[in-house]
Amino acid sequence: MQYGFYNIDTSKQQGEFIFGIHSLLVQQESEQTSQRSKFGLRLRAKKGHFTVSIVPFGYIKMLASLK
Known part of the structure; x- marks a missing residue:
């Protein structure tokens, strides 16, 4: 499966790792x-x-602030 425009192939172990790192950065x-x-x-x-x-x-x- 391709992930977004980053072309991360999540069907491979390396793709899952990159996806996980990316998810952590987005969450942060x-x-x-x-x-x-x-x-x-x-x-x-x-x-x-x-x-x-x-x-x-x-x-x-x-509209005008009260000062």
């Missing part, structure tokens, strides 16, 4: 992106900025 990048996103949201919340895109029920979205 995904976790790192998640951590960065969470950090950014926490930082914005700590600074008092609105952190989500949907305005809570009962509130009105304002």
Whole structure:
């Protein structure tokens, strides 16, 4: 079986090894992106900025910030 555009042949032992390494790298990048996103949201919340895109029920979205 061919894997994506990398042409990794997973029917052979070497292909399975390369696929496993690639999977680990992709997983690490995904976790790192998640951590960065969470950090950014926490930082914005700590600074008092609105952190989500949907305005809570009962509130009105304002274009100018209140300072």
